[in-house]
Amino acid sequence: MTVETKPLPIIEVINLRKRYGLIQALKGISFSVGRGEIVGFLGPNGAGKSTTLRILSGLIPADSGEAKVCGVDLAEEEGEVRNHIGYLAENNPLPEDLRVIEYLKFRAHLKGLEGSRKRERIRIVLDICDLERSVSERKIGNLSKGFRQRVGIADSLLAEPRLVILDEPTIGLDPRQSAITRKMMERLRGEVSFLLSSHILSEVEACCDRMIILSHGQIVAEGTLQELQKKFVNKTIFEVVTCGNRIDLQRIVRQVDSTCELLQDDPVEISGKRRFIFSTEKGESLAEKILKVLLSENSLSLSEFQIARPDLETIFLRATKKNWEEQDLLSRRNRRTNLVSGRKTPNIQS
């Protein structure tokens, strides 16, 4: 009998806390990232994403809690962590007066790469990030936002890191350049673990294996897209495009499921066909049953049937909504208590 041992996660965070003066940026978050995984960090502004990423890259210390990156305890050897990771800071600050190749050489030296290994790694990262020779000879100050971002990513990949932390890697990029960044991550999938924060939900949806949603310094949701869909959206929505009328359609659907709801009273009409949107709490299997029944009804002449899966935006809004409401209630209660006791409230922002 063989005992299957689970590989150690590349990131292990337990009850991490961080405070900036009056603001509690992280309120005891815990999560882990496996080897070769691409994990997206989502959350509204001020949720604590960048703080978490900065702590994990050894830039700032946490107030309490435990964080291990590549098996190294951040509290004990925060400097050692930087040997194993690549980090792209938010806004990607770069020296304006250096050429791309000079900058990468400087960073390679700083990361302890020398001689042929240095040359080889620079060649590889230039290739991965699609920075051809004509670009690598240009001054960073003269590059477009997209190329600058790619230079930052190339730098983060230089020392063959086991983990790459990208803070808003595609902010301000056009769709083509975002696609190049995604392609780069796809190319390294399985070899390198990625932890990235982003506001562009479609992008996270497209390239991440798993998502962690943060709000007010707390993790409000975590899992794969399917898991999050199941957790936050418990209704199945399906669209029916037909030439039939509303009353007939509703009658047939209700025969299968009496709880099924029609979401719009006035359906959208395009070239004689109408689009109806229904919702059911009984899952996709019921929607499929409804489809079978509708297909057997010739009078309806069904031309389209589609189960609409909730996107990450819907999940994100639902996951953070509850937290926002709680925070709002809490701050209102605080204000009221302070008004009653006549104290001046410290302005607590999140």
Added chain:
Amino acid sequence: MQGYWVILRSEMFSLFISPATYVASFYFLSLIGVGFRFFIESFSSTNWILPPLSSLVLGLIFGAPALIPFLTMRSFAEERRLGTLETLMSAPVNSWALVLGKWSASYLFFILIASGAFCFPIILSLFFPEQAKSLGFARFEHWIGGASFLFVFGASFTAIGIFASSTTKNQMVAGMLTFTLLTLYISIMAFSFGEAESLQNIDSPIQFLRACMGSLDDGLDKLQHFAVGVIDIGTILNQVIVLLFFLILSTIQVERLRV
């Protein structure tokens, strides 16, 4: 000390490509050269008791507040303004190596410019060997003493500049702060200029400490020793303390930026 040499090389490179460094060096050396020429010309009519080479050292020391800000103001202030300090600190390099690397680059550049100023007496010796000999330029110990005095003070002055640069994001503010701190430090030393403390007449522990280590306010006193080739360990120790004090402050300041 991982990254020290890389930081040093990169800082030297950025100093070499910065036009501000060349402009400052040119004006500084020109003024020192003109001043030195007039001093040598009128040396016989002055009551300057030290070797004439010491006037060049003193000129460089008093001119340092105008030169050092140009060498140090960019180091941290520019990195902080651009945000590249964060990128730098995400690499496996510690704050101490970072501060030491930046200081070393500025200091080496200061030595380079000071060495340029020492070319004036060398040129004089080449073209007018007789006069140079009568002025004591042929005495090797005067050169060693003068250079040691200058390099020791240059080290602490550049450390002050590095500290000033680490406190702000604005290069101009860093430059002005360096100028102010150096002027203040030199003024304290110049106004308390007098007889150097001797180890022979010690009455109190404070006098003993002053004699052994020098003190903040009488560093310039020791020029009379250095000028004739007597290396005063107390002065060197004193300036090493100032140097370490400001380098440690800079490191703390850089570390503070992490939090």
